[in-house]
Amino acid sequence: MTNPEKLNAIREQMKADGVAAYIIPSADPHISEYLPSHYKCIPFVTGFTGSVSTVVITQDFAGLWADARYFEQAEEQLEGSGFELVKLKVQHSPEYIQWLSETLTPGATIAFDEKLVSVALGELLHKQLAYQRTQFKHKDYLSPIWENRPALPAQPAFLIADEHIGQSVADKLTAVRNAMKQHNAKYHLVSSLDDMAWLFNMRGADVSYNPVVLSFALISETEATLYIQSDKLTADDKANLAKSGVSVLGYDTIAKDLQFLPAESSILIDPRRNCFALYKLIPTSVQKILETNPSTHLKAVKNNVEVNNTRQAMIKDGVAITQFIKWVKENIGQVEITEISAAAQLxxxxxxxxxxxxxxxxxxxxxxxxxxxxxxxxxxxxNVAIEAEGLFLVDSGGQYRYGTTDITRVIPMGNNTEEEKTDYTLVLKAMIEGCKTRFPKGTCGYQIDAITRRPMWDYALNYGHGTGHGVGYFLNVHEGPQVFNATATAVPVELGMITSIEPGIYRPGKHGIRIENLVLTIADQTNDFNEFYAFESLTLAPIDTTLVKKELLEQSHIAWLNQYHANVYAKLSPFLNEEEKAFLGMMTSQL
Structure with missing residues (x-):
């Protein structure tokens, strides 16, 4: 079926059910950012492949709500699909709810698959549209028209030994139960896949790029149950989990068990990380405590084993990045290099x-x-060929058994304009400003975001995405709860957190520049005013300085860059051959 044919087929089902609007979120029953192929509903219906968006279909309009990161991509991919791009004014905001309230007649029916809607979103829809007497239905209009829909992933999962992860499953369960007591919760439902992976020291391959496993957990004061496809874990793995007080049941069993929670008990549920369908199965007599998963905060603060292993992963990654930059610079004009072939070589x-x-x-x-x-x-x-002019931006990362990396570097290819040089220097200055900042305990991400942007604001320049996101340990490259963006999220930047700092300048039709390092929050000094923290730059890779306009940098930025490059050379050079070492020496020479 073509995209317009799929749209018509959905509308026919809506008409038969008396549904005025159908919502398709980008999610799965675990409210994941990155989805198994089985749940890539928006790409199936619209052809749009961006990782974050929402589709709303009525009988006379079909819109895809996306933010500034995807405007050009969506315009291109939606052409001829029957869907129109609706540009979000605020990133991650459900602005389509207001559109629905203005568009639908009072008493209209809205449908969505409740397995793909978070508790928070489901409640918000009901609350904001209540005055319209809106009715809601749980409907899946995609399965009937999705021929050869990919099956749920069946790859095996595996457990990581305690000594390689720094904390046992039993200790993690104890920490979670302590948090449950603080909330007076007798039970705790966990659906988010990165929390599941962290909690049970478990990894897998159910989602591209993220080493997670489709699973749920129900934790009580004395028991913990892991709901997972039975053949994903070996008998030895199940036995090891049993030693930590974890029983293993089938993936779909969670729905039945939630319906039989004891009356008058209480359950802790993260409204942003659990689906509306499971939430509605919980008996009304059970008190629902809506709070962030305790594991979200526990997971964000890396222990010494995780930090030291991540440092080793950064060395491995930095070697690969150095070899890649050298390969690009030495082969451009000699052999054809395209965007796709360059990514493959990296x-x-x-x-x-x-x-x-x-x-x-x-x-x-x-x-x-x-x-x-x-x-x-x-x-x-x-896909286009890379030539000996302009700028080549490469944002990439690796999953290692001992860490996760995320790095962006821009390679000047030659004949660069003054505008490119100025933009490059200001992005670099902003990245350094964020990396070198000292801040008091209790500082939140939006404050780091503003500090990082200041050198660009001085020139009336800005960027439409956040400055940084948390990063997991051999886990999701996007991890909360901390985030460096303009949203006033009251999550302090804590010791042991790993976060990206990645400012950028984007000029449509010309070029884009983003430079990114991952940083670890470390203790700096304590005085009469507060405990002060700082960042250790974990990422180890050269930053090209050939375009830098030194006069735009302050001495503190130059000093930071020279010290950073000295550290990069010291850490990476022992793992390079003589040619590569000489190249790195040139790339990291003092500015």
Missing amino acids: REFRAAQDGFIGESFNTIAAYKAHGALPHYGATEKS
């Missing part, structure tokens, strides 16, 4: 490193104007 360099499992996300290899698309992904249709 993967080969990473794959040669010990402990490499795979990429942590789809590599953004974006040449010239493609760099102005923050979430660009080269396709056979869009």
